[in-house]
Amino acid sequence: MFLTLPEDRDYLENKYHRVDQPFDSFKRMAYHGYEYDPQTGLDDEQIREGLRKLAKSSVDVPHPIAKARAVAYVLDNTRIDVNAHDYYIGLFSWNRLIAETTINAWRDDVFAQHLPGLQEEMRRHHRAGTFHSGPDYDHSVPDWEALFDLGFAGVRERARQYRKSHEQAAPLTADQAAFFDGIEIEYTAIIRFLDRLARYAQRQTHAKASLAAACLTQLRDGAPRNTYEVLQLVYIYFMICECVDHYQVRSLASGLDIMLYPYYKRDLEQKTFTREQLNDFIGYFLMQFSAIGNYWGHPFYMGGTDAKGNSLINELSFTILDIYDNLGIYNPKIQVKVNHNTPVPFIEKIMDMIRRGHNSLVFLCEPGIVKSMMSLGVTYDEARTCDIKGCYEFAVKAGEVSTAPLYLNVLKPIVLVFHNGCDPATDVQIGPETGTLDALDSFDAFYEAFMRQLDAILEDGMRITDQFEQYLDVINPAPMFSGTIEGSLKQMKDAYATGSKYNNTVVLHTGFASAVDSLMAVKHLVYDTGSVTLAELKDALTKDWKGYEILRAKALNCPHKFGNNDSQADLYASALSRWLCMKENLRPNARGGVYKAAMHSARKFIDFGYATEATPDGRKTGEEMSKNISPVMGMDTRGVTALVLSATQLDPSLYTEDFNVDVMLHPSAVSGEDGLAAMKAVLDLYMNRNGLAIQFNVFDSQTLRDAQVHPEQYKNLQVRVCGWNVLFNNMSKDEQDAYILRSERIAP
Numbered sequence: 001m002f003l004t005l006p007e008d009r010d011y012l013e014n015k016y017h018r019v020d021q022p023f024d025s026f027k028r029m030a031y032h033g034y035e036y037d038p039q040t041g042l043d044d045e046q047i048r049e050g051l052r053k054l055a056k057s058s059v060d061v062p063h064p065i066a067k068a069r070a071v072a073y074v075l076d077n078t079r080i081d082v083n084a085h086d087y088y089i090g091l092f093s094w095n096r097l098i099a100e101t102t103i104n105a106w107r108d109d110v111f112a113q114h115l116p117g118l119q120e121e122m123r124r125h126h127r128a129g130t131f132h133s134g135p136d137y138d139h140s141v142p143d144w145e146a147l148f149d150l151g152f153a154g155v156r157e158r159a160r161q162y163r164k165s166h167e168q169a170a171p172l173t174a175d176q177a178a179f180f181d182g183i184e185i186e187y188t189a190i191i192r193f194l195d196r197l198a199r200y201a202q203r204q205t206h207a208k209a210s211l212a213a214a215c216l217t218q219l220r221d222g223a224p225r226n227t228y229e230v231l232q233l234v235y236i237y238f239m240i241c242e243c244v245d246h247y248q249v250r251s252l253a254s255g256l257d258i259m260l261y262p263y264y265k266r267d268l269e270q271k272t273f274t275r276e277q278l279n280d281f282i283g284y285f286l287m288q289f290s291a292i293g294n295y296w297g298h299p300f301y302m303g304g305t306d307a308k309g310n311s312l313i314n315e316l317s318f319t320i321l322d323i324y325d326n327l328g329i330y331n332p333k334i335q336v337k338v339n340h341n342t343p344v345p346f347i348e349k350i351m352d353m354i355r356r357g358h359n360s361l362v363f364l365c366e367p368g369i370v371k372s373m374m375s376l377g378v379t380y381d382e383a384r385t386c387d388i389k390g391c392y393e394f395a396v397k398a399g400e401v402s403t404a405p406l407y408l409n410v411l412k413p414i415v416l417v418f419h420n421g422c423d424p425a426t427d428v429q430i431g432p433e434t435g436t437l438d439a440l441d442s443f444d445a446f447y448e449a450f451m452r453q454l455d456a457i458l459e460d461g462m463r464i465t466d467q468f469e470q471y472l473d474v475i476n477p478a479p480m481f482s483g484t485i486e487g488s489l490k491q492m493k494d495a496y497a498t499g500s501k502y503n504n505t506v507v508l509h510t511g512f513a514s515a516v517d518s519l520m521a522v523k524h525l526v527y528d529t530g531s532v533t534l535a536e537l538k539d540a541l542t543k544d545w546k547g548y549e550i551l552r553a554k555a556l557n558c559p560h561k562f563g564n565n566d567s568q569a570d571l572y573a574s575a576l577s578r579w580l581c582m583k584e585n586l587r588p589n590a591r592g593g594v595y596k597a598a599m600h601s602a603r604k605f606i607d608f609g610y611a612t613e614a615t616p617d618g619r620k621t622g623e624e625m626s627k628n629i630s631p632v633m634g635m636d637t638r639g640v641t642a643l644v645l646s647a648t649q650l651d652p653s654l655y656t657e658d659f660n661v662d663v664m665l666h667p668s669a670v671s672g673e674d675g676l677a678a679m680k681a682v683l684d685l686y687m688n689r690n691g692l693a694i695q696f697n698v699f700d701s702q703t704l705r706d707a708q709v710h711p712e713q714y715k716n717l718q719v720r721v722c723g724w725n726v727l728f729n730n731m732s733k734d735e736q737d738a739y740i741l742r743s744e745r746i747a748p
Contacts, residue, residue, distance in 0.1 A: 001326055003276045004207075005283045011085035012287040016094075025295035025730070029095040029243055033291075036079035036092045040200065044093050047077055048100065055101035062174065063106060064182030064477040064494070067245075070098040071480070072189030074244050080197055082213075084206035087228065087284045088235050089197050089216070094243035103246055103476045107135065110471045118467055121460075128423040128430045129611025130412050131461040132604065135468055136405040137476050138248035140241070140496060141387045142484040143398035144259060147237060148230060151223035152194065155483045156187035162489040176492040182479035190240060190480075194220035226272055227263045231285045245480045247496070250389035252289075252300035252332065254397050257317040264316050283323050289332040295726065296602070297330070297360065301388040303337035303346075305366060307381070311341045318346065325353055330360040330727075335388045338687065339366040344680070351679045355670045355698045359719065362392060362660075363683055368690040369394050371653040376586065376594065378502070391600060392658040392693035393506075398485060400502035401495065402596060402657060403472070406465045409608045410576075411511030411625050413453035414518045414615055417446065418538045421453065424613055431456045437534040443527040446534075447519065447572075451579070458583060461507070466590040469505060473497035503593035506657045507584045510601040510608050513562040513626035516573045517617035517635065520560040525551075525616070541614040544621045556618035563631025565642035570649045581654040598657035599650075601627040606735070624738055630662040634741040640665065640682055648689035660693035661686065666700055704728065704740045 005012075017023050017031035024030075042050070054073055058066040074093055081090030111119045125131050150158060163180040166172060172180070194216055201213035215229050224230040238249045253259045267273045273281075289298040302320065304312045324334065336350060350361050366384070373383035378396055386394045395402050413431065415424065417440075421431035434449035473494035482488040485495035493499030525531045532540075532551060540548035560569040580597060587595040605627035614621045617632060626632045629647045636643045640663055652659040663682060670679055679696070686694050697719060707717050707728050717728040728736065 001276070001279050001323070002283055003280050005280050005287075008085040008284070009287070011083070012284065013291055015086070015090070015288070015291045016293070017291075023293065025293050025726075028292055028294040032092065036081050036090060038079065040081070041079035041092065042077045043079070044095060044097060047074055047093050047097050050077060051098060051101045055105070062178035062181075063102075063474060064178045064479055065185065067098065067102050067477050068182040068185035068189070068479050070102050071186050071240075071245050072192075074098060075189045075193040075240070076196075080193075080200055082197060082201040082204055082209060082216075084204075084208060087208055087212065087281060088232060088288055089212070089239075091239050091243065094239060096243060096246050098244065099246055103137075107475045110468070110475055114471065115467055118464060122464055124426070124428055124430065125457070125460065125464075127426050127611070128412070128428065129409055129425075129608050130416075130423075130430055130457040131409060132407045132607070133405055133461055133465050133468075135472060135475055136403040137246060137472075137478075137496070139250050139390055139393065139402065139404050140247045140478070140481050141251045141254070141389045141395065141397075142237065142241070142249070142481055143486070144234075144251075144254045144484075145398065146484050146486065147233060148259060149223060151219060151221075151233070152187055152190050153220070153222060156184065156191070158486075159183045159187070159483050159489055166492060172492070179479075179482070179492050179494065182477055183483040186245070186479040187483055190236075191220055193240075194236070224263070227260060227267050227278055228273070228281045230260060230263050231281055235285060235288055241480050245478075246476060247478055247481055250299060250393075251387055252298070254385075254387050255302060255304055255312065255337075256300045257302040257314060257320055258304060258312050261314050261316045279319070279323055282320060283327060286324060286327060286329065286332060290327070290329040293331060296391070297333040299333050299335055299388070299390060301335035301337060301364070303342060305337075305339050305341060305384060307384075309341065311339065311343060313343050313346050318349065321349055321353065325358065330358070333360040333362070335362050335364050335392065337366055337388065338363050338683070340687070347680060347683070348676050351670075351676055351696075354696050355665075355667070355675065355679070357698075357717070359695070359697055362693055362695040364388050364392060364394070364693050365683075365687040365691050367687060368653050368659075368692045371690055372656050372659075372692060375653065376502075376596070376656050391602070392660045393598070393600070394658065394692075396502055399487060399500060400504065401497075401500045402502070402504040402506050403469065403496075404506045404508060404598070404657075405469065406461050406506070407508045407510055407602070407604045407608075408458060408461060409511055409604070409612065409625075410454065410509050410515040410580075411518065411615060412608070412612055413450050413457065414515060414522075415541075415613050416453040416457075417449045418534070418541060421456075424542070425611070437538060440534060443523045446522055446527075450519065455583075458507070458580075462584075462587070462595065465505060469590045472591070498591050503589070503591040504596050504657075505589040505591070505593065506596045506598045507580075508598045508600050508602065508604070508657075509580065510604040510627065511612075511625035512573070512577070512599065512629060513631045513635075514615065514617055514619060516562040516569055516576065517558070517560075517626075517632055518615045518619075519572055520562075520569050521555045521558045521616040521618070524558050524560060525554060537616060541616065544614045545618075552618050555616055558617070561631065561635045561637075562626075563636035563643045563646050564638040565645045570646050573646070574650050577650040578654065581656075585654070585656050596657040597655050599629045599652075599655050599659040600657070624735070628660040628662055630660075633738040641685065644682060644686050644689070644691070648686065648691055651690060652692045653690045655692065658693060659691070660695065661691065662695055662697065664697045664699075667698055668700075670698055701740050704736065708733070708736055708740075 079092035198216035370383040416431040478496040482495040488495035488499035545552040609624040
């Protein structure tokens with residue numbers, strides 16, 4: 001399959017950090033792997049010192065220009081490499097070195113000068129665990145078609161032409177001039193960086209050097225012409241934008257198989273490269289992101305449907321899966337757009353990979369996504385051709401920036417009801433006074449109090465978010481990203497702030513099923529059966545269930561649990577879901593766009609768990625809560641069909657950013673041809689009910705328990721966490737135990 005990759009793999013795995021040394025995947029950019037030639041540039045601390053001096057001379061310079069100059073300084077001075085063991089360039093200073101003197105400093109200035117007191121208000125909510133909010137720059141997708149068609153030099157030239165046209169129509173304002181100046185400075189620096197790399201490659205004598213030199217020279221001067229040059233462009237854009245410019249790039253091309261296929265096909269037809277060489281280029285490309293090893297994984301997507309309704313799956317789609325399977329990696333993660341027209345062999349190939357341990361593949365269902373996006377006023381073609389980004393989010397290609405600044409803890413209001421709006425951990429009145437417990441004489445009264453608490457923290461979260469989102473381009477201008485977005489050039493506005501066609505803001509929900517289960521427990525234990533009073537239940541929760549073990553067992557075994565196709569639990573889940581979506585979707589935000597609802601928790605199901613006291617569903621203080629639209633761990637006891645029916649009872653298309661269900665299956669249930677058919681049936685059921693995203697974990701409790709005892713025997717055991725995969729050995733014991741609990745409840 002490969003020519004040189006096997007012999008270079010050890011180098012690739014150690015490119016960004018030494019695999020034999022401790023590594024924190026949350027701080028991935030703080031590491032270096034092998035040493036670069038010091039003759040090629042400065043080390044990180046030398047660059048930081050240069051950036052500090054540059055900042056002192058740029059105090060009165062508009063932020064887009066000051067940031068672009070900082071990026072240019074890094075690119076002009078960082079050490080570089082074109083290595084004998086790699087087809088892709090080496091950029092030494094990849095730890096967002098400009099942040100100290102630009103983004104971080106400007107953020108502090110904005111909050112101090114324009115938003116006094118707001119940070120303390122945010123901290124109160126963060127400490128209480130009601131919500132988490134802050135400026136988000138981690139969900140960008142450039143216009144990859146523009147980059148492929150124009151190249152870096154062409155993007156700069158297009159910006160120049162737009163500037164010239166605007167200047168002929170009317171003098172530019174200072175802000176408009178700074179907008180174009182930032183793009184000019186940054187793309188000129190990128191071209192200088194490519195020139196430096198090309199000249200360095202020309203001086204090397206190893207086997208890959210001449211090919212790399214030709215590639216870098218072409219990218220310096222124009223658009224990519226072949227598969228290798230396209231992949232090098234994607235990688236270089238990613239490294240500069242994410243690791244220098246401080247904007248995460250949340251998709252590698254707009255459908256890697258789709259955009260790469262014309263080059264791949266032409267390379268084979270014209271014999272530019274052999275199939276084995278092309279496999280090498282793709283394999284080395286994937287290994288870059290595997291080696292970076294960030295916790296939440298790096299995404300790219302495949303598949304989709306063309307304007308005539310035909311599937312876009314092609315031979316390269318299969319080839320990419322084969323290469324990925326052969327490498328045995330789980331990062332980058334792969335999202336697959338599926339529809340009723342997606343070839344069954346392709347779906348079955350993915351499902352076979354999943355049941356063999358490749359849990360890093362997730363299905364995104366086009367019918368539900370199209371319905372969801374069009375409910376916001378997006379056109380059919382915009383929805384059909386949408387980018388998949390991040391974990392499972394979707395956005396109009398080259399036309400939408402949806403920030404993700406607000407994570408809502410849907411479970412915490414339950415705690416606040418028991419304490420009349422006061423956070424018991426901080427003794428701060430964080431929510432409204434909804435009445436003493438003796439006044440909540442019916443479940444309707446309790447439910448109304450819960451909804452008032454939820455409404456109050458959601459309103460606080462959106463109000464706070466609106467205030468700081470007005471300053472996104474002041475804190476972190478986006479010249480590199482904006483240069484790719486033609487709508488931004490037409491408007492002369494920062495594309496990440498207000499310059500895109502759709503400038504939206506997302507509210508992400510955490511602990512949804514935990515909240516539903518807690519409501520059902522209160523209803524069942526207090527109001528339906530009279531097993532306990534609210535006061536007694538509060539005492540049990542305050543004592544973290546100590547001395548109330550029998551009551552906790554009743555709570556854990558409440559007959560109404562979300563995820564089991566239970567009519568009562570699903571009724572309240574559906575009502576709560578619809579209320580959240582109606583509150584959020586289409587609400588105007590501070591950037592000329594709207595809010596969007598997301599049933600997506602990221603890692604907040606753990607973080608919020610730490611900050612949330614014991615809850616009526618039987619959960620103890622500090623334990624994780626439910627994630628995405630998935631049930632509480634171990635509470636879905638009636639099979640996967642019941643889970644899918646519960647999840648889709650909510651109408652997933654109401655969620656205009658993303659909606660994901662996590663399915664856990666026993667290995668015996670997915671073995672053989674019948675197993676593939678069973679997995680396909682689950683996907684079809686979910687897709688037919690407007691589901692948006694679905695991901696699978698396939699393992700049994702015995703394997704997981706053995707992995708806890710003998711981790712050295714399970715070094716490659718993967719677990720799908722939320723929107724990414726982690727190695728089971730890298731999880732905390734509490735996290736491992738949660739997966740074991742759920743795996744014990746699934747049927748073989």
